[in-house]
Amino acid sequence: xxxxxxxxxxxxxxxxxxCGQRRHRSSRxxxxxxxxxxxxxxxxxxxxxxxxxxGPRVAETIAGLPLTPATRVLDIGAGPGTLALPIAPRVRExxxxxxxxxxxxxxxxxxxxxxxxxxxxxxKRWEDVDPARDLDPPFDLVIASFSITMDEIGxxxxxxxxxxxPGGMVALYWFLDPSFYEVHxxxxxxxxxxxxxRGGPKADMLFQVLVQxxxxxxxxxxxxxxxxxxxxxxxxxxxxxxxxxxxxEEQRSRLRAYLGTLTGASGADEVVIRHPSRYxxxxxxxx
Numbered sequence: 001x002x003x004x005x006x007x008x009x010x011x012x013x014x015x016x017x018x019c020g021q022r023r024h025r026s027s028r029x030x031x032x033x034x035x036x037x038x039x040x041x042x043x044x045x046x047x048x049x050x051x052x053x054x055g056p057r058v059a060e061t062i063a064g065l066p067l068t069p070a071t072r073v074l075d076i077g078a079g080p081g082t083l084a085l086p087i088a089p090r091v092r093e094x095x096x097x098x099x100x101x102x103x104x105x106x107x108x109x110x111x112x113x114x115x116x117x118x119x120x121x122x123x124k125r126w127e128d129v130d131p132a133r134d135l136d137p138p139f140d141l142v143i144a145s146f147s148i149t150m151d152e153i154g155x156x157x158x159x160x161x162x163x164x165x166p167g168g169m170v171a172l173y174w175f176l177d178p179s180f181y182e183v184h185x186x187x188x189x190x191x192x193x194x195x196x197x198r199g200g201p202k203a204d205m206l207f208q209v210l211v212q213x214x215x216x217x218x219x220x221x222x223x224x225x226x227x228x229x230x231x232x233x234x235x236x237x238x239x240x241x242x243x244x245x246x247x248x249e250e251q252r253s254r255l256r257a258y259l260g261t262l263t264g265a266s267g268a269d270e271v272v273i274r275h276p277s278r279y280x281x282x283x284x285x286x287x
Contacts, residue, residue, distance in 0.1 A: 013208040014154045017201045024200035028193045074139040077147020080106035093118045099125040138165035145173040164286040171283040174203040180275040192251045203280035220281040228273040
């Protein structure tokens, strides 16, 4: 290194992201989202919690988006419709890309039950989507909310920009601090799975990747105080067991004991677990 060089001058942020994703998945007993959310029971539990715990975040997200009756929206990693469902009445069309079978089943159930005619589900990973065949671009708004898990991040982001109409917005929402699950997985993984847990890349690296690709992103830092409420510890255990890959009776017992150390009382029979965190909205408008 010469005097003119500084650490970080030659970092390939795309490769750094790819490496971080590999390290994250190397955690013992790691269960990726597609496998986890393919189980309809898990998808239904997530859908129910999204109506309660995520309500304020969803409202804040929608308030910050340019939605009109003429807007075409692409929602990447749409889950059970956490954003797609409340956005649909405000726009012309929502195309929801979601690979997990359980999530799509719950989304389509909502669509059928509520008679929603302007949401179309594409049951694929974003990496496998062929825009010309699957999407009918361009879109006025492209959203990826807590679904930036692609290894080939450069290709994924360039494809998002490519399907956006000139003047349209791409809005990405991603973790800025370690999430609730990362914080507690770091403590639980040695106890439950006999090895360390490694978190994935965060929004600061996502910003660097976008700059490397030649985009000029804006960043809004947002706060989210997540609160989980359960009738008792057994209900809390049922909610969290799959997320922490606690399958055996011994693992479930250890997880239950750990959850007991996190809870606070809020009423005679209620168990409450809180976690304040920050996340980022990283966005740009297509030239």
